[in-house]
Amino acid sequence: MKNDKLKLNISNQFTLSGNEEQNINITLEDATTLVTGSVTGTIFDTSLTGKPIPNATVKVFTIDGTPYARTLSDENGHYSINNLPLGLYTIAAVIDDKYLSLEQALTVTNIIPVNIDLIVKPLIKKNNLYGKILDKTLINP
DSSP: OOOOSEEEOOOOOOOOOTTOOOOOOOOEEETTSOOEEEEEEEEEESSTTOOBOTTOEEEEEETTSOEEEEEEOOTTSEEEEEEEESEEEEEEEEETTTEEEOOEEEEEOSSSOEEOOEEEEEOOOTTOOOSOOOBTTTTBO
């Protein structure tokens, strides 16, 4: 299968009726140039101060969960990932396998950079027990 080398750009809408003729200018564009977009944002912690987090790893995943791109946040918690092909992704941040953000949906367009701030919270380690211990006789905490 061969890929097209040119693509037809969308023209202005027009209407014809009967035997009417109209000249319309159309343009062809190089289809081999990959159009990309970018995502930017800031990583924050879950404390009340919501301070920015430096050196957090920010990862972009394809829809099927495959890692696609990654970067580190700067000293002010800011990150930027450029040259992402247009499409649907998810994005998340992690710090030293101790803090993790929720994965968020990401739609990359070439119109403007997408801005997604991520909030990291401590991971709950396996084999830890959380809850209340009740006094069996009194049924009180």
